[in-house]
Amino acid sequence: MSQAELIAEVLRDHGPQSVVTDPRDIEPWLSDWRGRWHGAASAILQPANTAEAASIVAKAAAHRVALVAQGGNTSMVGGATPPADGSALILSLRRMNRIDAIDPVALRCTAEAGVILESLHAAVAEHGLRFPLTLGAKGSATIGGLVSTNAGGTQVLRFGTMRALVDGIAAVLPDGSIHDGLSKLKKDNRGPSIDQLLIGAEGTLGIITQVRLKLVPAVAARAVAWLGLSSPQAAIDVLRALEAGTDRIEGFELLPRESLDAAIAQINGVRPPLATPHPWHVLVEATVDRGTDETPESLLGRLLAPMVDRGLVGDAAISANEAQAQAFWRIRDSLSEAERKAFGAATQHDISVPVEAMPAFLEQATRTLEQAFPGVQASGFGHLGDGNIHFHVRAGSRGGPGWLEREGEAVSRLVHDLVVEAGGSISAEHGIGQMKRGELARLHPGRVRTLRALKAGLDPEGIMNPGKLI
Amino acid sequence: MSQAELIAEVLRDHGPQSVVTDPRDIEPWLSDWRGRWHGAASAILQPANTAEAASIVAKAAAHRVALVAQGGNTSMVGGATPPADGSALILSLRRMNRIDAIDPVALRCTAEAGVILESLHAAVAEHGLRFPLTLGAKGSATIGGLVSTNAGGTQVLRFGTMRALVDGIAAVLPDGSIHDGLSKLKKDNRGPSIDQLLIGAEGTLGIITQVRLKLVPAVAARAVAWLGLSSPQAAIDVLRALEAGTDRIEGFELLPRESLDAAIAQINGVRPPLATPHPWHVLVEATVDRGTDETPESLLGRLLAPMVDRGLVGDAAISANEAQAQAFWRIRDSLSEAERKAFGAATQHDISVPVEAMPAFLEQATRTLEQAFPGVQASGFGHLGDGNIHFHVRAGSRGGPGWLEREGEAVSRLVHDLVVEAGGSISAEHGIGQMKRGELARLHPGRVRTLRALKAGLDPEGIMNPGKLI
Incomplete structure (x- = not known):
C-alpha cells in the first residue's frame, strides 16, 4: 500500500518526530472544530522546515498519496478536514512555528506556516510593532491557514485582508519543488505572481510553509464607541462621516437589537452598553499612534458629537479605558454563542x-x-x-x-x-472548503472551470487537499 | 485556411471596423518601437468592447488561431510583437478607450484596456484626482498593457507598481469566456484571485479588457530636489533619513556623474543642476496635499538641511517653481537618449x-x-x-x-x-517578453516549469501571445 510506503520513507528520512500514527493522537484532527465534517487519515506527517515539507510532498507525489495541509484546524467551511475514505494523509505545519527577522525599520517579519496568530501578535509587540489582522480564532489559527484562506477579521477596514499584508511566500508545489518568494525585492516582473496564486487557494495548489509579513507600529491607544442607530443606512452614513474626518477607524461592526439582547440575556457579564433601546447598533474602534496629541476617546467624541446633535446617531457611549473597550468587544465576540443559545x-x-x-x-x-x-x-x-x-x-x-x-x-x-x-x-x-463547493459550482460554473484548469495544470494528480474548493 | 475563416467570421459578426487587413495599416504594429523585433500578421482584429473581444477569442479558439494582444506597442522586451512566421493575428485593444465611473468618494475609476495612460491622467485630473503611476511612454502605453506587465515607473516608491493600483479586472480567458472581476466587493474569498493571476502575465493567460483602478487626490504642489552625493550608499542613507521625516517622498532616482555629463553635453537645454561636480546624483520628488500648511520646497529644505550640514549630502538644489521641477525631471527622462548619443x-x-x-x-x-x-x-x-x-x-x-x-x-x-x-x-x-525568455529558462527552470503548467491548464492550445514569457 503506497500510504504505508510513504509513511515508512518519511520516518526513515525525517525521524519519528515527523510522523504521528497513534489513532488517539490523530483523532482530534479528523473533525473540524464545530464537528460538522469528519474524515479519516492513517497518519499525520509533520515536517520541521520547508526542505522537509518539500521532501515529504515529493515522496507523496511519487506514491500518488494525497495530502491535506493543516494548521490550527479552525476552518469554518471544512477546509482542513481530510476525506472520509482515508485516501489522504494530514500534513501538519504545527512544528514549523518559528518567527524570524522581525525588522522594525523595514516593518517586516518572516513567520513559518505553523505560527499561531496570537503568538505572532505577542512576538512583534516586543519590538513595538503590530501585525494588524485579528479574529476570534487567533489562539489557534495559524499563519499558513490564514494566508491560504485570505483571512479577514475585525480590522480589515484599515489594513485589508491577509492578501494586503503578505510580502512574500515560500511554498511547496504539488511536484515537491519549492517556490521561494521570500526575497526582499520591491519590484520583480518575472511573469505572474505565484505568491498571489497561493493566497486564498485553500491548500489546493501547494502548501505554504513560510510567509514574509507586513507590520505596522504598535498603537499608543485605542478607544471603542458603542452607537445606537435607526437603520443600517444610518450606519453607512456614520461610517462615511467618520472616514471624512480621520483615517484611524479600524473596526466598524454592525449588530441588530435582537443580537445584542441575546448577548445580554445569554452571556455572563454582558451588560447593556446604552441606556435606551435602538433597532441597530454599531461598534467603532479608533486608534492613535505614539506622538499623537489627541486621545482616541477625544477623536471619537469630536467626530461623533455632531452626528448625535443632528440625530444621525441615536445615542453613543465611548469607552473611558481599556477595560470598557474590551467589554464592548466582548459583546461583539460573543454574538455567535449568544445567538446559538437564544435562538x-x-x-x-x-x-x-x-x-x-x-x-x-x-x-x-x-x-x-x-x-x-x-x-x-x-x-x-x-x-x-x-x-x-x-x-x-x-x-x-x-x-x-x-x-x-x-x-x-x-x-x-x-x-x-x-x-x-x-x-x-x-x-x-x-473560503469555500467543503461547505460551499456545491454552491460555487452551481452559481459560478465558469469560475470553477477556470480554477479546475489551474488545478489540472499545477496538480495533475490531484494530491493537494482533494475535495475542497472545486 | 483557418486565419481567413476567422477574419471572415469577425467581419461578419462585428463589422468592418473590427478588422484591419491593409498591409500598410498593419505594418507599424509588426515591429516593436525600438525596432528590435519584427513579426508578421495578416490582420489586426479590433473589438469595440469586452463582449466583442470574447466573441473574437472564442472564434480564434475554435479555429486554433493564436492572438497577440496589443495596446500601445511600447514593450521594452518584444512582448507585443507577433511571431515572425505569421502564425498569429494581432488583437488590438485600441478601440476600447472609454473611462467610466470616476468616483471621487470611493477613489476609483474604470478604464478599458486601450485607454492611454496620459488620457487617464487628464480625465481624472478634471475630478481633482490623480492616477499615481507614470512613466516615459505615458503618451502611448495603454492600461491593459500596463497591467499585463505590472508596470512600474517613477512614482513606485510611494504608491507601488500597477499591482497595488488595480482593484478589479475584466478579461477574456483563452476559451473565450469572460472573467468579470470588476465588482466593488471589499472581501471575496471564492478561491484564488484570477485578477492577480492576470497581472504581469504578459497576455499569455488571457486578454485584459477593463480595469477598475485606485485613484488618489490630486496633489496641491510638488517640489524636486537635486542632490550631489559621494556614493550610492550615501543615497540610501539620504532615502532612509527622508523616510524617517515624511511619507511624502514619491520619487528617488539615482544617476552617476557620467550620465549627467552626457545629458548636459547631448541634450538641448539641459544645464548643470549644481555648481560643483559630484560622483553621484539623486533626484528627489516630494508632494503635499491640499490643506497642508508646509510647501513641498520647505519640507525638502527642512529635511535636507541637516544632511548637508553633516556632509551626507554634498550639495542640493531645490526647485523654486514647477518649471524648475520639470527641468530636473527632464534630465532624468533624457538619460537613455543622452547615453545612446554619448556612448x-x-x-x-x-x-x-x-x-x-x-x-x-x-x-x-x-x-x-x-x-x-x-x-x-x-x-x-x-x-x-x-x-x-x-x-x-x-x-x-x-x-x-x-x-x-x-x-x-x-x-x-x-x-x-x-x-x-x-x-x-x-x-x-x-517583463520577460521575447528578450529575456531564454535567460528566464536558463536561470529559473523551476519557475518556468510552474508557469508552463499554469499555461497548459488555462491555454492548452497555446493561442495567447505565443512565444512570450515561457
Whole structure:
C-alpha cells in the first residue's frame, strides 16, 4: 500500500518526530472544530522546515498519496478536514512555528506556516510593532491557514485582508519543488505572481510553509464607541462621516437589537452598553499612534458629537479605558454563542455585497427569506465597513428537531441567489472548503472551470487537499 | 485556411471596423518601437468592447488561431510583437478607450484596456484626482498593457507598481469566456484571485479588457530636489533619513556623474543642476496635499538641511517653481537618449536587488563586468528607492561595429548571473517578453516549469501571445 510506503520513507528520512500514527493522537484532527465534517487519515506527517515539507510532498507525489495541509484546524467551511475514505494523509505545519527577522525599520517579519496568530501578535509587540489582522480564532489559527484562506477579521477596514499584508511566500508545489518568494525585492516582473496564486487557494495548489509579513507600529491607544442607530443606512452614513474626518477607524461592526439582547440575556457579564433601546447598533474602534496629541476617546467624541446633535446617531457611549473597550468587544465576540443559545438552530452565511448596497440587501433578503420560509427569522451582523455580513436565518417558529437538515440547504440556496443578484460573494472571508463547493459550482460554473484548469495544470494528480474548493 | 475563416467570421459578426487587413495599416504594429523585433500578421482584429473581444477569442479558439494582444506597442522586451512566421493575428485593444465611473468618494475609476495612460491622467485630473503611476511612454502605453506587465515607473516608491493600483479586472480567458472581476466587493474569498493571476502575465493567460483602478487626490504642489552625493550608499542613507521625516517622498532616482555629463553635453537645454561636480546624483520628488500648511520646497529644505550640514549630502538644489521641477525631471527622462548619443552601443538591463544591497551590487557588478570584458564601461541609474536600476554596459574602447551582436549576450548573461547571486530579479519592471525568455529558462527552470503548467491548464492550445514569457 503506497500510504504505508510513504509513511515508512518519511520516518526513515525525517525521524519519528515527523510522523504521528497513534489513532488517539490523530483523532482530534479528523473533525473540524464545530464537528460538522469528519474524515479519516492513517497518519499525520509533520515536517520541521520547508526542505522537509518539500521532501515529504515529493515522496507523496511519487506514491500518488494525497495530502491535506493543516494548521490550527479552525476552518469554518471544512477546509482542513481530510476525506472520509482515508485516501489522504494530514500534513501538519504545527512544528514549523518559528518567527524570524522581525525588522522594525523595514516593518517586516518572516513567520513559518505553523505560527499561531496570537503568538505572532505577542512576538512583534516586543519590538513595538503590530501585525494588524485579528479574529476570534487567533489562539489557534495559524499563519499558513490564514494566508491560504485570505483571512479577514475585525480590522480589515484599515489594513485589508491577509492578501494586503503578505510580502512574500515560500511554498511547496504539488511536484515537491519549492517556490521561494521570500526575497526582499520591491519590484520583480518575472511573469505572474505565484505568491498571489497561493493566497486564498485553500491548500489546493501547494502548501505554504513560510510567509514574509507586513507590520505596522504598535498603537499608543485605542478607544471603542458603542452607537445606537435607526437603520443600517444610518450606519453607512456614520461610517462615511467618520472616514471624512480621520483615517484611524479600524473596526466598524454592525449588530441588530435582537443580537445584542441575546448577548445580554445569554452571556455572563454582558451588560447593556446604552441606556435606551435602538433597532441597530454599531461598534467603532479608533486608534492613535505614539506622538499623537489627541486621545482616541477625544477623536471619537469630536467626530461623533455632531452626528448625535443632528440625530444621525441615536445615542453613543465611548469607552473611558481599556477595560470598557474590551467589554464592548466582548459583546461583539460573543454574538455567535449568544445567538446559538437564544435562538437555536440557524443557517449561517458569510457573504459580502458592495458596502453601499448592504442596507437594501439586508432589508430585501430578510423580507424574501421570511416570506419564502414563513416562521424563520433572518438577521445580519458583522463587518459592515467591509460590506461583509454574517447573515443568519434562524429556525424561529418553523423550527423543531431536524429543521437544519430539512430546510438548511434550500435556505442557503435562496440566500446565495440573492447575494449573486446583488453582485456579491457567497464567501466573503471563510473560503469555500467543503461547505460551499456545491454552491460555487452551481452559481459560478465558469469560475470553477477556470480554477479546475489551474488545478489540472499545477496538480495533475490531484494530491493537494482533494475535495475542497472545486 | 483557418486565419481567413476567422477574419471572415469577425467581419461578419462585428463589422468592418473590427478588422484591419491593409498591409500598410498593419505594418507599424509588426515591429516593436525600438525596432528590435519584427513579426508578421495578416490582420489586426479590433473589438469595440469586452463582449466583442470574447466573441473574437472564442472564434480564434475554435479555429486554433493564436492572438497577440496589443495596446500601445511600447514593450521594452518584444512582448507585443507577433511571431515572425505569421502564425498569429494581432488583437488590438485600441478601440476600447472609454473611462467610466470616476468616483471621487470611493477613489476609483474604470478604464478599458486601450485607454492611454496620459488620457487617464487628464480625465481624472478634471475630478481633482490623480492616477499615481507614470512613466516615459505615458503618451502611448495603454492600461491593459500596463497591467499585463505590472508596470512600474517613477512614482513606485510611494504608491507601488500597477499591482497595488488595480482593484478589479475584466478579461477574456483563452476559451473565450469572460472573467468579470470588476465588482466593488471589499472581501471575496471564492478561491484564488484570477485578477492577480492576470497581472504581469504578459497576455499569455488571457486578454485584459477593463480595469477598475485606485485613484488618489490630486496633489496641491510638488517640489524636486537635486542632490550631489559621494556614493550610492550615501543615497540610501539620504532615502532612509527622508523616510524617517515624511511619507511624502514619491520619487528617488539615482544617476552617476557620467550620465549627467552626457545629458548636459547631448541634450538641448539641459544645464548643470549644481555648481560643483559630484560622483553621484539623486533626484528627489516630494508632494503635499491640499490643506497642508508646509510647501513641498520647505519640507525638502527642512529635511535636507541637516544632511548637508553633516556632509551626507554634498550639495542640493531645490526647485523654486514647477518649471524648475520639470527641468530636473527632464534630465532624468533624457538619460537613455543622452547615453545612446554619448556612448553608442550598450547592453541594457532592467534589474532589481534588495534596496540595501544595491550599493554593493553596483560596485561589484561594475568591477566584474569591466574585468571580464576589458574596455567596457558599466553603470547604473534609475529607481534606487525601489532597488531597481537600469544597468548599462557600454562598448567603450572594446566597441566598434557589431560589438552588441558579438558580445551582448555574454555580457547580459554575466550581469544576470550577478543579479541572481545577489537575490535579485532579471526583470524588475519591463517583463520577460521575447528578450529575456531564454535567460528566464536558463536561470529559473523551476519557475518556468510552474508557469508552463499554469499555461497548459488555462491555454492548452497555446493561442495567447505565443512565444512570450515561457
